[in-house]
Amino acid sequence: MASIRELHKQLVRKERSAVEITTETLERIQKLEPQLHSFLHITADLAMEQAKAVDQKIAAGEEIGLLAGIPMAVKDNMCMQGIPTTCASRILENFVPPYESTVTERLRESGAVILGKTNLDEFAMGSSTENSGFGRTCNPWDLSRVSGGSSGGSAVAVASEEAPLALGSDTGGSIRQPASLCGVVGMKPTYGLVSRFGLVAYASSLDQIGPFARSVEDAAILLGAIAGYDPRDATSLKVEIPDYAKLLRPNFHPKARLRIGVIKETFGSGLDAQVEEKVKTAIEVLQQLGAEIQVISCPRFGYGLPAYYIIAPSEASANLARYDAVRYGLRDEKAENLVEMYKKTRAEGFGTEVKRRIMLGTYALSAGYYDAYYLKAQKVRTLIKQDFDSAFEKVDVLVCPTSPTTAFKAGEKTDDPLQMYLSDLMTIPVNLAGLPAVSVPCGFDQDGLPIGLQLIGKVLREDLLLQVAHAYEQSTEWHFQKPTLKQK
Structure with a gap:
C-alpha cells in the first residue's frame, strides 16, 4: 500500500480519486475480513460520502x-455520533453515541475517510484481542496466533493493508504491543497530548489515544492531526503542536550527539532469546547511525506490572460502574427488583x-485495603517516574524490547491471566510515568513472526522520538515486509 504522501500526490494530480482509493480499500476489507476479523463495524456509506x-x-x-x-480505521472505544460504539462488549452491543469524540471530529475535519470501527479486548482490557x-x-503473519491487544483490530487492519492508518488507545501497552506482534509502527503519545474526550474510559490516568501506521512518517502525520489542546478534556495539555512529519530526517544530526540508554532491567529472565538478539542488533544499528549507547538502570521498572494491576483495575472499577442497566446499554428485563437487575x-x-x-x-479500593494496595501502588508509580527522570538526565532516548515474546498461539494464555499480564511487562512503566513511546519493527523470529523495538522519550519529545525511529527505519527494510495471511 502506498504511503500517505504518495496517496496525497495521486489525489492532487488526479491520477486516482478518493472514491477509487476508498472502493479498493473496502473491497480488500471485504475479501480479508472472514480470515482476520479486524473490524466490528464497517462504515462503507460514511466512507464513500467522505471520499x-x-x-x-x-x-x-x-x-x-x-x-x-x-482511508483509516478507528478502535471501537472512540465515540462516533450515529455509529455503534461497543468497546467489544455485549453490555454495549446496541449502543450508538449521541456525540463525537474529539479525535474522530478532528479526523473528519481533516477530510480523512473513516472505514469503520476495529475489534479490541473488551473495554481495552487484555493483551491478545x-x-x-x-x-x-x-x-496476519500467522492466523493461528494472536494479534496482541487491546488494539489488535487496528494493528491487524494496518498490517494486512485493510487500512493505511488506524487509531488505537494505550493504557498499559495496548498500541505498542500489538504493533510489535503485527509488524507495524505504533505510538503512545505523552499523557494529555491527545484528547480523551469521547474515548470510553478504562483507566483515566493511564489511557491515551495514538496512531498505527506502516511507516514512522505516516504515524507522524496522523499524530499531528489528532494532537492538541481540547477544553473538554481536563487532562489535555496546552502546548504548541509541531509539524512532526516535517522534522523527520534520514539520519541523526551530526553536531548533536544523541545519547541512547538501554534499559538494563528489560533484558534477562522472561525475554525470548530471539527477541533479545534482534533488539540488540537494532541497538547496534542506532550506534552505527551515530548515537552514543549507554546501559541505564531503572531499578523499579519491574514493579510497574504489580502497580499497574492495582491502579488500572481500581480506576476501571469506578469507570465501569456507569453500566448499571438504567441509563444505556444492555438491560435484563426479567429481574424482580432494581438490585437484581444490576x-x-x-x-x-x-x-x-x-x-x-x-x-x-473494588477490593483494592475497599475500606481497610485502600492504604495497603491502591495508595502503595501510587507511591510505586512515583518511584518509577523518578527512575525515568534520573535516566533522562543522562540520555535523550531509552530503548528496550516492546514485547518479551513474539505473537503466541491463540488460546495459549487465556486460562492463565498472570502469563497474559506479563505480555505488557515492557510497556506498562511508560504509561505509569505518562511518557511517549513508539514501537517500530526490528526483525523476525525463526517462525517469521515480527519483533518490535521500543523507543521511549521525555515528556512532549515526540519530535525527537519520531526522528530516531525514522532514522532507524530508513536504515533497515523491516517495514517493507508484508504478512502471508496464512496459518503456519
Missing part, C-alpha cells in the same frame, strides 16, 4: 490536507476478564 466530498474539493481546485481522502465479546482478531445485567453483559478487573479494583 466524494474530497473529490469535489479537488475538482473545485481547492487545496486539501495530507489526510484528505485517506481474545477477550472481545464478538470473537478474536487473527494475526446484578443480572452486569453478570450477563461483562466478560470474564472485565469482571476479574472490576473485582480486583
